[in-house]
Amino acid sequence: MKLNCVAIDDEPLALELLSKFIEQTSFLNLIGKFDNAIEALGFINQNDVQLAFMDIQMPDLSGMELARVLDGKKNSDKTRIIFATAYHQFAIEGYKVEALDYLLKPYSYEDFLNAATKAFTYFERQSQTKTEAAPAESAPDYIFLKVEYQLVKVMLQDIAYVEAYKDYVKVHLLSKPNPLLSLTSLKNMEELLPADKFMRVHRSYIVALDHIDSVAKNVIHVGQNSITVSDNYKEAFLDFMSRWMN
Numbered sequence: 689m690k691l692n693c694v695a696i697d698d699e700p701l702a703l704e705l706l707s708k709f710i711e712q713t714s715f716l717n718l719i720g721k722f723d724n725a726i727e728a729l730g731f732i733n734q735n736d737v738q739l740a741f742m743d744i745q746m747p748d749l750s751g752m753e754l755a756r757v758l759d760g761k762k763n764s765d766k767t768r769i770i771f772a773t774a775y776h777q778f779a780i781e782g783y784k785v786e787a788l789d790y791l792l793k794p795y796s797y798e799d800f801l802n803a804a805t806k807a808f809t810y811f812e813r814q815s816q817t818k819t820e821a822a823p824a825e826s827a828p829d830y831i832f833l834k835v836e837y838q839l840v841k842v843m844l845q846d847i848a849y850v851e852a853y854k855d856y857v858k859v860h861l862l863s864k865p866n867p868l869l870s871l872t873s874l875k876n877m878e879e880l881l882p883a884d885k886f887m888r889v890h891r892s893y894i895v896a897l898d899h900i901d902s903v904a905k906n907v908i909h910v911g912q913n914s915i916t917v918s919d920n921y922k923e924a925f926l927d928f929m930s931r932w933m934n
Contacts (some may be wrong), residue, residue, distance in 0.1 A: 691811060692735070695721040696728045696742035696751065697772065702793070706741050706772060709800045715808050715839060725749040729757060737767045739788075739807050744773040755787065768810065770803050802871070805834045809880070831880055833870040835860060840868065844885060848899045848910050852892040860913075862899070889925050890918045899903050903929065 693716050697703040703721055710718040719735065722728040725742070726749045732740065740758070744751035755769045768786070773795040788810055789803035809832070816828055832839045842859065851867070852874040853856040858867035859877075878888050888894045893915050895908055902909045906917045917925050 689808075689812065689815070690715055690717040691808060692717050692719050693739045694719065694728055694732065694737050696723075696740060696746070696754075698723045698727055698743065698746045702743065702772070709797055710804075712794065712797075713801065713804055713870045716804060725751060725754045728913050729754055732758070732767050738811060739770065741772055741791075742768050744771055756895060768807060770807060797798065801834075801837065808832065813880075833868060834872065835868050835870055842868065844882070844896075845898070847881075847886075847896050849896060849913070849915065850874065850881075850886075850894040862875065887921075887925065887928060889921045890916060893922070897928070 693710050695703055695706040695710060695718065697706055700723070703723055707718055707721045710716045717736065718740070720728070720731050722731065725746050727873065728740070728742070729749070731737070740754075742751045742754065751771060752767075752774070755771075758767050758769065768788050770789045770791065771787050772791040772793060772795065788807050790805055791799055792910045812832060829845065830841050830843050833842055834840075842861070846861045846863050848860045848862050851860065853869070855873075856869050856871055857874055857877055858869055860867045872890065874888070874894065878886075878894055885898065886894050886896055889908060895910060895915060899910050900908055901911065906922065908917060
């Protein structure tokens with residue numbers, strides 16, 4: 689899946705940098721760049737634009753005013769916003785118009801990629817929700833993870849367990865000897881993984897329920913690995929175990 693994007697900034701150098709970052713990101717498709725928010729609005733109204741990267745301080749029509757117009761569409765297909773601005777004081781106002789993220793100038797490509805990945809995950813979830821709502825189709829059996837500077841497709845059935853590791857998570861797979869290291873949090877992984885197949889059992893671990901080999905007291909065995917069920921997650925796990933044994 690590629691996201692159709694536009695870049696909007698009245699500063700030529702900033703617009704070129706933003707356009708360059710979009711073009712070098714494999715899951716983004718730059719279909720327009722504008723130094724004027726009014727022209728951008730006309731283009732967005734006539735084209736399928738999923739994501740707009742834009743400055744806030746612009747003449748005639750500001751980025752915040754444009755965001756309010758787009759937010760007023762009030763439908764699931766509306767264009768989503770990522771702000772790129774030098775003014776941090778607009779951050780709270782940006783979230784009021786449901787901006788997906790906020791890039792503070794000067795930003796690096798890594799900063800840009802983090803925001804873009806968040807947008808990709810958002811649209812992926814939207815797509816999954818629509819798929820789940822369709823009676824003839826089943827939910828996707830995979831997720832995308834950011835690994836270094838690319839998105840990697842991971843089959844859910846291949847995940848044995850997920851482990852927190854500093855600012856990253858280690859995703860342990862059945863098919864690979866070494867885990868995938870992804871720049872995200874365990875909380876984000878918990879939200880991304882389906883609750884009927886995965887369970888958080890510790891502040892540092894999520895396990896795939898299908899791959900639990902045995903349980904002894906408060907310790908889960910997944911292959912050769914032992915994972916302790918902490919007190920905060922014991923009640924939910926015991927409830928799962930009671931249903932498993934019936």
